[in-house]
Amino acid sequence: MTDLLVTGEPASQAAGASYAHLLEVEDLRVEFRTLDGVAKVINGVSLHLDAGETLAVLGESGSGKSVTAQAIMGILDSPPAFITGGAIRFKGSDLLKMNREERRLVRGEGIAMIFQDALSALNPVFTVGFQIAELFRKRRGMSRADGMRRAAELLDQVRIPNAKGRVKAYPHEFSGGMRQRVMIAMALALDPEVLIADEPTTALDVTVQAQIMELLAELRRERNMGLILITHDLGVVADVADRISVMYAGRIVEEAGVYDLYRKPSHPYTLALLNSIPRLDLKGQRLNTIKGLPPNLLRIPPGCAFHPRCSMAQEICQRELPPLRELPGGRTSACHFAEELNRE
């Protein structure tokens, strides 16, 4: 029977070990083994996050961004998902090498996650106070009364009006934006150092989205947390991110600081994406589209996965997989012609 560890640090980690980044993913590889074949959903993803930083992982459906988050949290269903390579280091310790119990402790206390749909992430038959208090009871050994008190404090921190009264309410009694706040409160209960937000505002109205993003930014500042924001919304990313990793077909195709990325994208996919979205402040003539469809992960095209849709594709793009290379200015890009794009 494992004792409750108050600090949440896995026993296997040497106390006071130094590390390069708070969270580091190195060459992660994940496969989905299905009846139709093996889908290579993540093919060598590397990223890093430091305290107080907001990293946006940008991509569309099938890019692998959500699976990456789930792999970090350790909530992938296996089967059919299998992690076939790479390392995920939290404060220097590789999560993939930990046993179940150690991994479980990291979850919630080290790294927490919020999802797109709060209604299905919250248990509908328990009050929100009960669900939050449970965390304190199980992980910190608090009594139920103390747990409920802390729950009310948390609901107040996420700015739910009349927090003390709302503690006894059920999830369905909250509006969409309020439910999202409850989910954030639950995620922050054990004071995690990293928060992963998987499309937290996609299902919300735009005015509520603004409120929630502001709340997240404030909480992140107050607690000096690292925030990984997973999204497809280029507007939200421009507002809150410090750095951006763009994903396509299970790989990072570009990584840069937010100002650099928008000013001068160095990968054809990023460039095409930016050109294809309608903007609030401009009325365009015709939207530039990206021809074709996202790739079938059972049969990823050889060479660069984006080449069938790329307006700049050359013969080399079909043969050789472009590595993620460093460019001047502390950014990277996985394109054979990244330098040209970066120069223009």
Next chain:
Amino acid sequence: MSEVILEVRDLVKYFPIRTGVVFKRTVGHIKAVDKVSFDLHKRETLGVVGESGCGKSTLAKVLMNLEPATSGSVRYRGKDVLKMSAAEQRRLRRNIQLVMQDPYTSLNPRMTVGDIVGEPFEIHPEVAPKGDRRKKVRELLDVVGLNPEHINRYPHQFSGGQRQRIGIARALALRPEIIICDEPVSALDVSIQAQVINLLEELQDEFGLSYIFIAHDLSVVRHIADRVAVMYLGKIVEIGTDSEIYDRPTHPYTQALLSAVPVPDPTLRGQRDQIVLEGDVPSPANPPSGCRFRTRCWKAKDICATEEPALVVREKSEHPSACHFAEVRDVVHATSTN
């Protein structure tokens, strides 16, 4: 301005709230659409924007007669649609059609694409003789950018964007004059949205269509719409051309809505006028008296609770706005304060 083909006046849709087990009593109404009026011109795209609960989806259903209106009039080329006989209404379907949001539930999974796109011809056999139908279906598939050879495939064999095209082909089959698009791209990936929006614009040019484009994504609506109506709790609070609404909004709700939309340009961080609304949207079963927005409005005064502001042109502006204190405020572009 080209001719008006659709005139909506004081359209109302209330949903009764019933309680009771054996005998149900009506205890109240959800005022989903509450006296909405607007015109639609030929070849025009009217965007309807608003957040959840504003009534825009209900508006689409009522205009298509999928839900009976409680009161008001909808005149298509002079004749009131809501007062037509059943046979006339069926004929009217040929002129006003619908494209829906969810590409995964808007197509019958047990019908082939050919059957789906061909069904309008089966329901209205006077439009195309039996022998011609197959050919017409192939033409429609081609027009929306699909391979006509796939006519025998089933919906689950297509991607979301392609399914949406099938839905558009189906809506186009009877050559309607008006197509109501209810969130047609919201469920699609960003890169696919552009394809479908371009398609809709091309079809509008080619076939002289008019669109009522309902969406919550204000950037998309900016791109495609000629005029825009902003809805809140069942009412239109502001209506005007796209540049009037986006560059010179006068209603506080429109201003708050626009300021909340993020723009993909990090250099505008902190440069735009930020309005963050407090609280939640009131319940449509019990809307505030007078101006419905007053509970969240920073300009609210006593008159707002007693007198409901009409949607009329106010001073210092060229387009109608339902606010006693309407005033232009640019929230989309960078202001020079920071």
Next chain:
Amino acid sequence: MSNSMMSDTQAKALPHATETGAATVVDAAKSDRPRSLGSDAWRELRRRPLFIASLVLILLFVVMAAFPQLFTSVDPTYADLNRNLQPPKWENWFKFGVDGQFGYDILGRDVYARTIYGARASIIVGLVTVLGTTVLGGFVGLVAGYFGGWLDSLMSRFADIFLGVPLVLGSLLILSTFASRAHDNPSAFKIASLVIIALVALGWPVFARIMRSSVISTKQLDYVAAARALGARPSRIIFRHVLPNAVAPLIVVATISIGSYIGAEATLSFLGVGLQDPVVSWGVMISGGITYREVAPHMMLFPGAFLTIAVLSFVMLGDAVRDALDPKLR
């Protein structure tokens, strides 16, 4: 299959409205030829050993019911008191032209032959009953679910009345009222029909409920609204759009129910209100064999085994069909 790629939270968090990577994966792989959901379901079924096994067994029973002469040349009614209660002749198994493989009953009749011929009554009752309940219940459920309002209330309350009556008790009542042996001597056909009518009368509400709820959820789907928007008449909407998509749960329950109705027939025979001697069914045989279970267990065991296997194979079939038709598992 596609949705199991994500954790449950994620699968629910991403409504199917957005294209999932998994869906892109599988969709593109399937795009080669036109493939309806029906043919996809059949492909799924063919793969499952459970389905194959149950199908083989069911076909066996159906052939047995239709052509018992293929399985035995012995007359099931021929009684030779000299050999009554004799145990099974194991040496005669898998041989032709002999009898006694399952032993003999109290009147000296060949148990094996009776078991084979008994299949007919049991299978027919089971199949016809299910047909009746499915059609009747399905129709009522369809009308109640689609039109709603007072029609729905009326039909649902009416169904509730029947739902409140326990199956066996109710059948007992119906049968003892209409087919009392004390007064007249009803024919086997009459009794069998009454058994079927009783079971259908008491069983249809369950099917009606299932169909009704399936219809209610189907009619709210977008493609039904699209058909209305095109101006389709209710008949087209019901038969082209609602019925084909709502019928799946009904089919699953129907297949499973065949098994339970076969069992119900046996129960009624056992209780003395269903089929009786000289008509042969598994229930009749079990009923007759109970008294002698200690001296001649073979009288009861063999028909009981056949009954169990038959019921089980229909249940397995229903399970397999449900798995194949369940869209969430695709």
